[in-house]
Amino acid sequence: MSLHFVEFELNGCQIDGMVEARRTLLDFLRCDVGCTGPHAGCEHGVCGACTVLVEGQAVRSCLMLAVQANGKTVETVEGLSGGPKELHPIQQLFREEFALQCGFCTPGFLMTLVALDRSEPRPNAAEMREALSGHLCRCTGYQGVLRVIDRLTEDRK
Amino acid sequence: MKPFALDHAASPDAALAALGKGATAIAGGTNLIDLMKLQIATPERLVSIRRTGLDRIAPDGDGLRIGALVTNADCAADPRVRQDWPLLSQAILAGASPQLRNRATTGGNLCQRTRCGYFYDTTQACNKREAGSGCAARDGFNRIHAVLGTSDACIATYPGDMAVALLALDAVVLTQGPYGPRQIPLAMFHREPGDDPTRDNVLQPGELITAVRLPAPTGGRQIYRKVRDRASYAFALVSVAVDLTMEEGRIARCALAFGSLGTVPWRDPAVEEVLIGQEPSPALFARAAEVLLHHARGFGANDFKIPLAARALAATLAQATKV
Ligand SMILES: Cc1cc2nc3c(=O)[nH]c(=O)nc-3n(C[C@H](O)[C@H](O)[C@H](O)COP(=O)(O)OP(=O)(O)OC[C@H]3O[C@@H](n4cnc5c(N)ncnc54)[C@H](O)[C@@H]3O)c2cc1C
Ligand code: SF4
Ligand code: FES
Ligand code: FES
Numbered sequence: 001m002s003l004h005f006v007e008f009e010l011n012g013c014q015i016d017g018m019v020e021a022r023r024t025l026l027d028f029l030r031c032d033v034g035c036t037g038p039h040a041g042c043e044h045g046v047c048g049a050c051t052v053l054v055e056g057q058a059v060r061s062c063l064m065l066a067v068q069a070n071g072k073t074v075e076t077v078e079g080l081s082g083g084p085k086e087l088h089p090i091q092q093l094f095r096e097e098f099a100l101q102c103g104f105c106t107p108g109f110l111m112t113l114v115a116l117d118r119s120e121p122r123p124n125a126a127e128m129r130e131a132l133s134g135h136l137c138r139c140t141g142y143q144g145v146l147r148v149i150d151r152l153t154e155d156r157k
Numbered sequence: 158m159k160p161f162a163l164d165h166a167a168s169p170d171a172a173l174a175a176l177g178k179g180a181t182a183i184a185g186g187t188n189l190i191d192l193m194k195l196q197i198a199t200p201e202r203l204v205s206i207r208r209t210g211l212d213r214i215a216p217d218g219d220g221l222r223i224g225a226l227v228t229n230a231d232c233a234a235d236p237r238v239r240q241d242w243p244l245l246s247q248a249i250l251a252g253a254s255p256q257l258r259n260r261a262t263t264g265g266n267l268c269q270r271t272r273c274g275y276f277y278d279t280t281q282a283c284n285k286r287e288a289g290s291g292c293a294a295r296d297g298f299n300r301i302h303a304v305l306g307t308s309d310a311c312i313a314t315y316p317g318d319m320a321v322a323l324l325a326l327d328a329v330v331l332t333q334g335p336y337g338p339r340q341i342p343l344a345m346f347h348r349e350p351g352d353d354p355t356r357d358n359v360l361q362p363g364e365l366i367t368a369v370r371l372p373a374p375t376g377g378r379q380i381y382r383k384v385r386d387r388a389s390y391a392f393a394l395v396s397v398a399v400d401l402t403m404e405e406g407r408i409a410r411c412a413l414a415f416g417s418l419g420t421v422p423w424r425d426p427a428v429e430e431v432l433i434g435q436e437p438s439p440a441l442f443a444r445a446a447e448v449l450l451h452h453a454r455g456f457g458a459n460d461f462k463i464p465l466a467a468r469a470l471a472a473t474l475a476q477a478t479k480v
Contacts (some may be wrong), residue, residue: 020160021160021163021203022158022160024190043194044191045187045191045257057230057259059256059260060187060256060260063185063187063190063191063257064186064190065163065190067163067205068186068207112256131255133254133389134256134257134390
């Protein structure tokens with residue numbers, strides 16, 4: 001068994017630990033750190049529930065090893081808002097547009113949208129829709145999420 | 158996943174040394190980790206090659222050199238690629254999803270393995286996964302399988318998009334290995350299954366892809382058309398890459414490559430010969446499809462790919478030759 005020391009910045013806090021090389025970033029976050037926002041859906045890169053930001057870019061944490069995050073910055077849904085009673089503006093839009101039901105897929109959708117929202121030049125609505133094709137949802141029928149995109153892109157017109 | 162040892166290579170030489178000792182390279186990991194979870198790949202040693210410095214895109218004479226570790230996202234967004242080799246950008250963006258493209262790399266994409274369901278199911282016979290075990294796809298669910306370049310041993314497609322564009326663009330794969338550097342034209346990189354489907358490409362043990370080189374831009378009209386079960390985020394059923402130049406109403410130059418049709422990214426010079434020097438017409442496109450597909454053979458559920466490829470070819474050519 002090969003054990004590795006990893007440290008990275010998670011939602012602004014420095015964390016570290018010893019991990020086996022085969023530990024995925026998703027399992028490390030959920031099981032070792034206790035950060036359960038990224039969800040384990042398919043665990044094969046398909047559904048998007050495990051999406052986190054690494055160096056500001058949305059990636060599948062189920063197809064990445066924890067050791068591959070060494071020295072990087074990692075963001076999960078837990079880090080989006082200022083506190084437990086606050087919502088990030090995109091979370092607020094999800095709430096207003098009923099863009100979630102069971103919420104299993106939601107952290108993934110949010111992380112991809114947050115990364116797109118920050119990027120320069122800012123993607124248009126069509127590009128955002130395309131990016132969200134990498135997220136599967138069993139409940140919403142997606143219409144609420146598409147309304148979130150409309151409002152996100154409307155605000156900036 | 159089975160336990161394995163992992164090292165980080167800080168240079169191509171360090172990566173080559175590790176590969177020479179039998180390690181398997183891991184780049185983005187988006188294909189390899191998946192295969193390791195299913196224990197289809199069970200390497201004992203991995204060497205991470207992400208920090209080897211091979212992640213740059215640089216001019217190369219009139220062409221462009223794309224480092225093996227350049228991510229698919231960065232390659233597709235590169236202004237030079239978008240301007241002069243838009244086919245490559247289009248093909249990459251037609252594949253996977255943004256979250257995967259942020260990790261996936263040029264070298265890893267070329268080496269991605271088939272999506273044949275029996276290859277992924279370790280309870281099934283599969284000559285690609287386990288030599289000599291048989292091929293469950295032949296008489297099984299083979300809707301996504303190849304109609305060109307198949308063998309008795311295997312009918313699986315190479316599923317990727319990027320390589321199809323690279324094939325039409327006459328790209329060359331640059332490698333380093335135990336026997337020195339090699340320049341492998343994309344057309345020679347992937348292997349038809351023949352009687353050994355276990356090897357998808359011609360890389361030797363210990364060989365590392367360092368870059369892909371694009372020749373000078375052709376200035377042609379470039380289109381990547383991907384036909385799939387849904388409009389986005391699905392592997393191709395058939396894809397067509399074209400790079401074509403018109404002169405005085407005739408097709409002066411034309412490169413055509415096809416994805417998910419053959420066992421390897423498919424290019425057939427005879428198809429291009431039919432088209433060159435001719436005025437575009439539906440009859441001409443049909444003739445080109447006939448030449449492309451006269452050896453094609455379906456296995457039942459994938460028979461539809463033959464007429465589908467003919468229609469996709471005609472539609473792509475109509476678009477590319479439109480004045
Ligand atoms: C849900 C999903 C959907 C997808 N959809 C598509 C799609 O529509 N179209 C498409 O084209 N692809 C698709 N893909 C595949 C994706 O493009 C590949 O997984 C990715 O390109 C692999 O790159 P990587 O860097 O992550 O490779 P890795 O997983 O790191 O490596 C893959 C293989 O390449 C070898 N390798 C990597 N780099 C080198 C090198 N420099 N030299 C020698 N060997 C090397 C590794 O040893 C390994 O065997 C999809 C993947 C997923 C998970
Ligand atoms: S088609 Fe190839 S990959 Fe699929 S089961 Fe047959 S041998 Fe295996
Ligand atoms: S859990 Fe990672 S993509 Fe589904
Ligand atoms: S809200 Fe239930 S899976 Fe998306």
